[in-house]
Amino acid sequence: MSKRPRTLDSFFSPPPTKKSRVQEDGDSTQVAKGRSATSTESSKHSTYPFAVPHLPPEISDILNFAPSEEGRIINDQPDLDLLYFQPYIPKNIEKSLFEFLRSELFFYRVKYNIKRGPVETQINTPRYTTVFGVDDTSRFNENGEVVDAATGKPAVGKNAYTCKPRPLPQCLAMLKTLTENATGCTFNFALVNYYASGNDSISYHSDDERFLGSLPAIASFSLGAKRDFLLRHKKTPAGDPSESKPMKLPLASGDMILMRGKTQSCWEHSIPKRKGGEADKGRINITFRRNMTKAGTANYHRYNVGHGGVFKWDDRKREMVPWERN
Numbered sequence: 001m002s003k004r005p006r007t008l009d010s011f012f013s014p015p016p017t018k019k020s021r022v023q024e025d026g027d028s029t030q031v032a033k034g035r036s037a038t039s040t041e042s043s044k045h046s047t048y049p050f051a052v053p054h055l056p057p058e059i060s061d062i063l064n065f066a067p068s069e070e071g072r073i074i075n076d077q078p079d080l081d082l083l084y085f086q087p088y089i090p091k092n093i094e095k096s097l098f099e100f101l102r103s104e105l106f107f108y109r110v111k112y113n114i115k116r117g118p119v120e121t122q123i124n125t126p127r128y129t130t131v132f133g134v135d136d137t138s139r140f141n142e143n144g145e146v147v148d149a150a151t152g153k154p155a156v157g158k159n160a161y162t163c164k165p166r167p168l169p170q171c172l173a174m175l176k177t178l179t180e181n182a183t184g185c186t187f188n189f190a191l192v193n194y195y196a197s198g199n200d201s202i203s204y205h206s207d208d209e210r211f212l213g214s215l216p217a218i219a220s221f222s223l224g225a226k227r228d229f230l231l232r233h234k235k236t237p238a239g240d241p242s243e244s245k246p247m248k249l250p251l252a253s254g255d256m257i258l259m260r261g262k263t264q265s266c267w268e269h270s271i272p273k274r275k276g277g278e279a280d281k282g283r284i285n286i287t288f289r290r291n292m293t294k295a296g297t298a299n300y301h302r303y304n305v306g307h308g309g310v311f312k313w314d315d316r317k318r319e320m321v322p323w324e325r326n
């Protein structure tokens, strides 16, 4: 069983009120009052368009029991090393965790240009994205400022960030800590995708950037609609037979897949568009990664935050809508 995680409450929000402390002590007569007090606590940061509420105790208390099942090793194909938790998130909170994150996080629908030779093409990312965290060179101090990991001083000049790193909100920090305890891996970055329908997708790619180091371990959570996760071996000069055997994992809500070893250097993965099944339902994917460099942080911001507007879930319209400060 994993250890109970520490949370980052200390610098995200004021100290807990008496009521929430009573509730945390488990005095059931105070639960209702304690809940309303706790639900007003939130993660705030100068880079956040709006505050992100802390997980309500009915979710966080049960999340402490994750992983729900032991991971199953899948390494029966060349260079593949997966640990598949089916599920990781306890069944009785998987839906409410999905709805909480969809409602409370801010998302972006990023457009960017790529240049191939003389031709510039605009890419419309076919899903909503958002990122949190910072690379190994830096950390957030008690005031929430990003500072050098070793000296505690802000990076200046050519060492300064070209983006504004944002700390993980408590809801993701808690899941990250649990995942670290269960897997023995260390993460400092979270990338969240929201696939609004079967029309949203991610094409074949590997998370093999240099800023993730060699043999990176990436923990990938699924919440909401079931979607196929496809994996295929990268082309090898020798035309290894493994190239012709793609794999399909039908990822269900609450599942977690840890990709490790040579998986990123030798395999590609994708979530293709789909029709039918749960195609009209949304899906959240959270990946925890360990990012090594400032350039990595800037890269994640460019492709997952961009310069465009913020989107937030509208529960009445049942869709992501542009969000504006009022």
Ligand SMILES: O=C(O)CCC(=O)C(=O)O
Pocket: 191, 193, 202, 207, 220, 222, 229, 269, 270, 271, 285, 287
């Ligand atoms: O949605 C998923 O399950 C995969 C997402 C992914 O591969 C990525 O964000 O790099």
Ligand SMILES: [Fe+2]
Pocket: 205, 206, 207, 269
């Ligand atoms: Fe990926």
